[in-house]
Amino acid sequence: MKTSTAPSKWNLTNLLPCGPDTEQFHNHVTSLKETLASLEGNEQSAPFNENELHTLAKLIQQVESAESFYYCLTTEKTDTALLASIHTNISALKSHIRLLVSKQQEKVSHMSDEQFEEWFSYTKEKRFLKDLKTDSKSSTEETVSNFAAETLTSLENIYAQARQNLTVQVELAGEKTELSFAESSHAALSHRDSSTRNHVFRELNRTLEKQAGLFASIYNAMVDLRLKEQQVRSTDDLEESLKVNGISKPVLDAMWTAVDRSLPGLTVYLNIKARESGKEKISWHDLMTSSQETSDEIPFPEAVSGISDALAPIDRNQSTFINETIQSGWVDADPRDTKPPGGFCAPFMPEDESRISLNYDNSIDSARRLAHELGHAWHFKQMKNAPTLTFSDDTFEMTTAETASIFFETAYIDHLIENTSDALVKKAILGAKIERSLNYLMAIRGAFLFENRFYEARKKGPKDAEQLEHLSLQSQKEAFGSSLSEYEPFIWIKYVQFYQANVPFYNYPYSLGFLLSIGLLDRAKKDPHFTRKYQGFLSETGLLPLEELVEKHFDINLAHTDFWEQAIHQITQDIEQYRQL
Missing domain, CATH: 1.20.58 (Methane Monooxygenase Hydroxylase; Chain G, domain 1)
Known part of the structure; x- marks a missing residue:
């Protein structure tokens, strides 16, 4: 694989008149x-x-x-x-x-x-x-909505500051030290040494257990405020979320039905991993970190080159875009403890640019994450920047956004697997791909079940940290088909999506985007007109609901389980390939 010079620090000086001061x-x-x-x-x-x-x-x-x-x-x-x-x-x-x-x-x-x-x-x-x-909303409804939006933003800021103020006491290389929430979250899931990962994970959860009451109060207040706004406006947050994301309830139900039917085939992988590790069952933490066992490293320039190469057979314009984006200073990949776990892509539509932030550590997972965020940037580039009197918060479909980002991500991982000759490395990358698939279909399903059930439970009054933990564990157990030995008690604190002021139910769009993207990638291999259709699909984001755009451009009815089951079948094929390796 060819490599080139790839700047890893973004340029913030040319976006706004004020610069980064x-x-x-x-x-x-x-x-x-x-x-x-x-x-x-x-x-x-x-x-x-x-x-x-x-x-x-x-x-x-x-x-x-x-x-x-x-x-x-x-x-x-x-x-x-x-x-x-x-x-x-x-x-x-x-x-x-x-x-x-x-x-x-x-x-x-x-x-x-x-x-x-x-x-x-x-x-x-x-x-x-x-x-x-x-x-339009009535003046009373608008006043209530504005009050709710501002208060939710304040609560989101309180959550962010509380999380930022956390310090985790750990022992690394024989020395006691303090880690921030971001540092400990990253080390607990991504550190090369398994004993260090386990140690940091335990200490992080001990710290969160001590502060769980504060986070429970914040989350209770946010959901209570949303429920009160619903009463005034006679609405439902899930219904509004589905509308904003361009799908109907039958589409969501069809997707989850397909996932439920496929659980026996998906949990085969969890059983394989348990046998490999000599355990009856693996834990949530085992599953989320087992892909780190590979020592294969991908330097940042090599990742950029690989993502570009992966997209070239699909659309040469996408491949060119990757290189131009990096050279133009859109990406900040340098690790910093001020960065949140994961990454983000921030759009600047009038400037026709985006900015991407992530902690790149040369792991396969960080290369995958880079591809994911570049998919978001490509999506923003395709969208029509017409004058409008609405904020993108009110019209931007996260389902489409996650389809675009996971499309790039999956194309890159498939490219890595196909171009790796070392059988052990190939198996490790394939395992990481399967685990990511299970994260989209099981872990995120658990987050959706938890959020949906907490909204119902909160109508009867506030819930303390122990009740939140219990509800979270129950939801995860159902989503994973009771196939794990232990689950993550503090998902409801660690997932920042639960505390975002303007996006309730920011979970199922990932699952839907994942399955839609792998279904579309399969079509890209067979349809000579796919590039034109896909570009048209992304460019019309917000002009028609996602459900209608998919039918318009690809002739797919998302309310039928057939499409979702075909997409999930590709994951079970990956599991079979892994078993044979």
């Missing part, structure tokens, strides 16, 4: 507040004219870029208190803008046909009509 960023956000105040001062009895609507649409994009920039700065050595204040200001800006748009929607709804025709004749941007003619 936190004080200047604060001033930039203040200037956005002034723009909003000016718009609010222009409010009349009639709706905004087209120039004012364009100003509002531009402001929405600027606020979204500021929010992405905030997430980038959280990984740098910056003033965390000032950043938290900036994040609160951004959240307040979004709430006020949503209220302003709601008022415009209300004005349009009260216009006579003649008034509307006259107003509309001066509006060339027809997308604004779609945004303003949509069903």
Whole structure:
């Protein structure tokens, strides 16, 4: 495999006028507040004219870029208190803008046909009509929603600070030391030495057990607030989540039904791993870390080259994009303790760029994660950046996002397996692929079951840390088909997705995106027109629900279990190949 020079540090200087200086960023956000105040001062009895609507649409994009920039700065050595204040200001800006748009929607709804025709004749941007003619919330509902959004953001910040303030006492190389939450989470799952992984995992969980009451209070408060908002608006969070993600309940049910039917075939791998380790059953931690037993390393430049090579047979443009992205300074791969576990891709739609953060440690898993985040960046690049009066939070389908990211990830892992001649390394990579598949279908299923059941339980009153732990363990046991010896008691603290202010049920989109991506990858090998169809599919994100886009571009009905079962069959084939190796 060829390698090349690949910059591993991102460039944040050319994205916003303020650059990466936190004080200047604060001033930039203040200037956005002034723009909003000016718009609010222009409010009349009639709706905004087209120039004012364009100003509002531009402001929405600027606020979204500021929010992405905030997430980038959280990984740098910056003033965390000032950043938290900036994040609160951004959240307040979004709430006020949503209220302003709601008022415009209300004005349009009260216009006579003649008034509307006259107003509309001066509006060339027809997308604004779609945004303003949509069903609007009442002023009471909008006020409640804005209050909930701002309060949830504050609770998310409290969670982030509480997690950041955690210190884990461990002994490494015979010396006692302190690790941050991010450092200990990474070491517990990714350290090369198994005894070190186990030691850090135990100490991290001991630390979380002592602080579990605080995190239980935060999570209880967030869910209680969402439930109260549901009562006012007569809505349901799961139903709204499905709508935002572009699928119907029958699609979700069809996917989970296919997963349930396939559990006996999927748990075969868990039994194989138990036999290999000389145990009756393996634990959750065994499963999440066994892929680290391979000593094979992939330096960052080699990973970039491999991802590019993997995508070339599918779409030469994707392959070229990978190299251009790295050379343009979109990716920050250098390990830092300020980075959260995992990684993220922050879009800057007006600038037509993205920024990717991850702790790259030369492991196969970090190379896989790099491919995953680059898939997000490719998706953002394909999306149409048309002026709109809605935030992407309200229209961006995480199901489509995860399909795009896991598409890149799986293509890369398959490429590694196909191009590895060493049988032991091939088996290790295949094992890591299978374990990742089980994570999408079992671990994430457990997270979904837990969240869904906690929402129901919380309606009867707050639950303490012990009750949360019990509910989490029950959900995991069901999702893994009772095939593990021990489960993870503090998933509900470690998974940041549970505490995100604007995205409840941020779990099933991963499972759906995973299965949809491997189903589409299979079609990419057979359909000569796949590249055109796939690009069209991604470019129309948010214009039609995912369910309709998949049927439009690929003629697939996601409400039928057939497609999901065919996708899962590819995983059972991987398990059979692993058994033979």
